[in-house]
Amino acid sequence: MYSTRRVKDLLIICQEEHRPLRGNRVQSRVFFRYVPVAYFYENDLPSQKIAAIELVESDLATLTDAAEVVGLHRNTVSQSIKTKQLLGISSAIKDDRGRKEPIHYTAEIKAHIVSLLENHPNWTDSEIAKQAAKDLKTRVSRQAVARIRVSHFEAANSLTPPSKSELMEIEAMTRRMEEQVRQCVQMSFDFENRPELKDKVEKFAQEPAPEATCAAEAKVLSQLQEGIAIPYAGLFFYHTFLSELDFCELLKEFELGKTGQYQFSEIFLSLFFGLGLRLPSIEAHKLVNPSQLGPLFGMLRSPDPITIRLWLDIMAEKNLVDSVIDKFAIKALKMGAIDPEVFFIDGHFLPYYGLSLLAKGYHTVRRQLLKGNEIYVVSDIRKRPLMFITEGCEIDFRPIIDRIADRIIGYGVDRPLLVFDRGGYGIHFFTQLSVKADFITWGKYIRDDELSSIPDKGFTVGFRFGDKCYEISEVDKEVVESADTANKEGREQRSRMKVRMIVIRTIDDNTGEEVGKRLSVFTCNRDREKWEIAYFMLNRWGKSENFFKEITAIFNFDYHPGYAINEMEEQPLFDNPKVGIIRLAIKTLQKEIRILEGEIAILQLQYQKTPKKRITSRLDKLEAKKRQKMEDKEGLERKLEELPAKVSLESLLDRPMSQCELEKKRLYDLMQIIAYHARERLVDEFRHCYNRGQDLKQILDKITNKGGYVRLIGNTLVILLDWIERRSHREAAERLCQRINSLGVTMQGRLPVRLHFAIAHSPLIGA
Numbered sequence: 001m002y003s004t005r006r007v008k009d010l011l012i013i014c015q016e017e018h019r020p021l022r023g024n025r026v027q028s029r030v031f032f033r034y035v036p037v038a039y040f041y042e043n044d045l046p047s048q049k050i051a052a053i054e055l056v057e058s059d060l061a062t063l064t065d066a067a068e069v070v071g072l073h074r075n076t077v078s079q080s081i082k083t084k085q086l087l088g089i090s091s092a093i094k095d096d097r098g099r100k101e102p103i104h105y106t107a108e109i110k111a112h113i114v115s116l117l118e119n120h121p122n123w124t125d126s127e128i129a130k131q132a133a134k135d136l137k138t139r140v141s142r143q144a145v146a147r148i149r150v151s152h153f154e155a156a157n158s159l160t161p162p163s164k165s166e167l168m169e170i171e172a173m174t175r176r177m178e179e180q181v182r183q184c185v186q187m188s189f190d191f192e193n194r195p196e197l198k199d200k201v202e203k204f205a206q207e208p209a210p211e212a213t214c215a216a217e218a219k220v221l222s223q224l225q226e227g228i229a230i231p232y233a234g235l236f237f238y239h240t241f242l243s244e245l246d247f248c249e250l251l252k253e254f255e256l257g258k259t260g261q262y263q264f265s266e267i268f269l270s271l272f273f274g275l276g277l278r279l280p281s282i283e284a285h286k287l288v289n290p291s292q293l294g295p296l297f298g299m300l301r302s303p304d305p306i307t308i309r310l311w312l313d314i315m316a317e318k319n320l321v322d323s324v325i326d327k328f329a330i331k332a333l334k335m336g337a338i339d340p341e342v343f344f345i346d347g348h349f350l351p352y353y354g355l356s357l358l359a360k361g362y363h364t365v366r367r368q369l370l371k372g373n374e375i376y377v378v379s380d381i382r383k384r385p386l387m388f389i390t391e392g393c394e395i396d397f398r399p400i401i402d403r404i405a406d407r408i409i410g411y412g413v414d415r416p417l418l419v420f421d422r423g424g425y426g427i428h429f430f431t432q433l434s435v436k437a438d439f440i441t442w443g444k445y446i447r448d449d450e451l452s453s454i455p456d457k458g459f460t461v462g463f464r465f466g467d468k469c470y471e472i473s474e475v476d477k478e479v480v481e482s483a484d485t486a487n488k489e490g491r492e493q494r495s496r497m498k499v500r501m502i503v504i505r506t507i508d509d510n511t512g513e514e515v516g517k518r519l520s521v522f523t524c525n526r527d528r529e530k531w532e533i534a535y536f537m538l539n540r541w542g543k544s545e546n547f548f549k550e551i552t553a554i555f556n557f558d559y560h561p562g563y564a565i566n567e568m569e570e571q572p573l574f575d576n577p578k579v580g581i582i583r584l585a586i587k588t589l590q591k592e593i594r595i596l597e598g599e600i601a602i603l604q605l606q607y608q609k610t611p612k613k614r615i616t617s618r619l620d621k622l623e624a625k626k627r628q629k630m631e632d633k634e635g636l637e638r639k640l641e642e643l644p645a646k647v648s649l650e651s652l653l654d655r656p657m658s659q660c661e662l663e664k665k666r667l668y669d670l671m672q673i674i675a676y677h678a679r680e681r682l683v684d685e686f687r688h689c690y691n692r693g694q695d696l697k698q699i700l701d702k703i704t705n706k707g708g709y710v711r712l713i714g715n716t717l718v719i720l721l722d723w724i725e726r727r728s729h730r731e732a733a734e735r736l737c738q739r740i741n742s743l744g745v746t747m748q749g750r751l752p753v754r755l756h757f758a759i760a761h762s763p764l765i766g767a
């Protein structure tokens with residue numbers, strides 16, 4: 001089965017798709033100027049809606065034309081587009097059809113059925129229906145009773161998510177409420193008479209107020225001096241680390257130096273505080289009120305997702321992210337945020353689920369090869385990240401380690417101690433790395449009998465790590481690479497090196513006997529004790545892996561703001577997918593033309609026998625149809641000649657890809673790591689205020705997620721957080737405020753005012 005039709009400039013070719021097991025279905029492809037632009041399946045509502053949405057949003061068709069193409073009503077297409085814009089494509093194609101409330105029963109009948117259901121909960125729906133019909137002397141169906149049971153009882157006894165129609169109603173109601181609230185004037189808050197602040201307000205009021213340099217800053221100052229309620233006031237605590245880091249100084253190379261527009265630091269601060277709110281992506285910023293997020297960094301409004309992406313593109317084109325990462329790392333080392341004793345290097349696979357062809361990497365959780373990229377993070381013994389490198393999976397781990405060693409040395413750390421996994425194993429690589437840095441890694445290609453041959457008296461040191469006991473032995477060993485490896489890398493001489501081999505065995509706490517297999521660790525360091533080498537290597541399992549687990553759970557570390565493919569010219573060429581589609585369309589048109597020619601020939605024979613005007617009219621229509629299909633066929637053939645048989649990966653994408661998009665990922669990763677540091681910095685302070693380690697971070701998050709009032713008094717921005725009900729948590733929050741206030745934290749952004757924190761002694765109205 002095949003057919004063609006036209007809707008203005010759109011050509012629709014329908015073909016039957018053979019599926020032996022699931023049954024055949026009709027696929028319709030839509031062509032615009034003989035280029036395939038969309039497809040859908042007959043009697044398949046989701047695909048019809050998606051095709052209609054694509055045609056309208058790409059300006060290829062109006063609502064009416066798109067509805068005619070896919071065979072839906074215009075209102076259905078319009079409602080689908082509105083739903084997609086509000087709730088996403090999944091809600092637009094979701095079918096909300098299902099069991100509805102009975103509409104043919106009066107309120108008295110429904111009330112009687114509900115009464116029967118309440119008085120006889122063990123009766124079946126059929127028994128209830130029979131009794132109701134007998135009492136009311138009318139027909140009552142079992143299905144109606146079932147629907148009333150569901151609508152009356154299940155809704156009251158369980159929490160069900162709102163339906164799509166309810167969400168649309170909520171959205172419309174919200175818009176009406178916003179219009180009403182917008183006309184009201186916010187009432188000022190009496191800071192002067194609050195018992196929490198009365199001792200400080202007079203002192204702050206004597207300070208000279210900051211002066212505005214532009215109209216936008218004047219509006220912000222006026223708003224803050226009047227006082228405003230902010231639901232995210234607790235996030236001001238995150239300025240503690242930003243102030244110590246001197247965040248805006250890191251981004252001076254990015255700034256354009258023009259007033260009246262966003263600065264790069266403000267874009268980064270918007271991303272930073274979005275991460276503080278646990279927003280999973282840039283697009284999620286549209287879920288936040290910009291007038292409530294902007295004051296966190298001294299602005300009237302925070303930028304919207306489109307503006308953020310635009311400025312990220314501009315920043316990525318400057319290719320300065322490596323220098324900013326280096327400046328951050330140097331500053332973190334100087335301020336003591338990173339312990340330079342040892343550095344752990346670990347890779348984290350970032351899966352890619354798009355259609356583009358990327359080099360594959362190994363997903364350690366799923367244990368399979370997947371397309372994606374790899375981010376290599378350098379962290380200290382406390383799992384605090386120093387710097388990172390994001391690359392494609394086509395790059396080997398060893399060159400990454402070498403680059404990391406050079407950059408750490410550039411930060412002023414002489415001969416750093418690097419700990420990495422077996423992925424960095426290589427004898428020749430060890431000889432080169434040991435010239436400038438010390439390394440610790442797991443041993444490879446060590447026979448079990450060689451490890452077992454070490455006598456018990458050789459294990460002279462023991463220590464506990466976690467919930468296990470270990471004993472340590474040490475052996476000097478010369479490792480030699482294989483001839484195949486040397487030949488493969490183009491070297492005539494095999495590399496060899498003398499290393500310290502640390503052997504670890506596990507001891508049972510109860511019996512004191514050895515359990516499990518022995519492990520070997522290689523290192524070129526001669527100064528550290530053997531138990532220290534083992535301790536560092538065992539920490540790679542816990543500290544480094546826990547960092548990825550925590551930052552992924554909190555800040556959605558796997559998120560990609562944009563993809564790019566490195567070294568596009570080396571990628572293979574692919575079959576042009578449009579060629580196959582157009583050839584299939586030409587084949588379909590040829591079949592239709594042959595059918596039309598057969599019908600025309602039959603009518604011509606009939607006309608020769610009995611010339612009639614009716615036959616002439618039919619012949620003219622068929623000839624016109626044939627000419628139209630011949631024109632379409634010729635247009636497709638011309639287009640086929642223009643298209644190349646093979647195309648590059650860049651040609652398959654909607655827009656050209658560049659290295660700048662990987663830069664955007666690095667920029668976003670940098671903000672995630674700074675946000676992680678900011679939270680850990682607060683954790684360090686909160687440890688002195690709260691003595692329950694098991695829920696310390698949860699209570700800290702509870703405090704930083706509090707709303708409150710802020711007001712600029714003099715040169716100090718006073719943040720009064722809402723009352724905390726539980727006494728122990730409230731007292732811990734008050735101690736945290738005292739510690740942060742003693743640090744003299746300054747807000748980062750256009751308004752470098754000092755911050756002062758306090759906890760309300762009673763609930764704040766409207767906070």
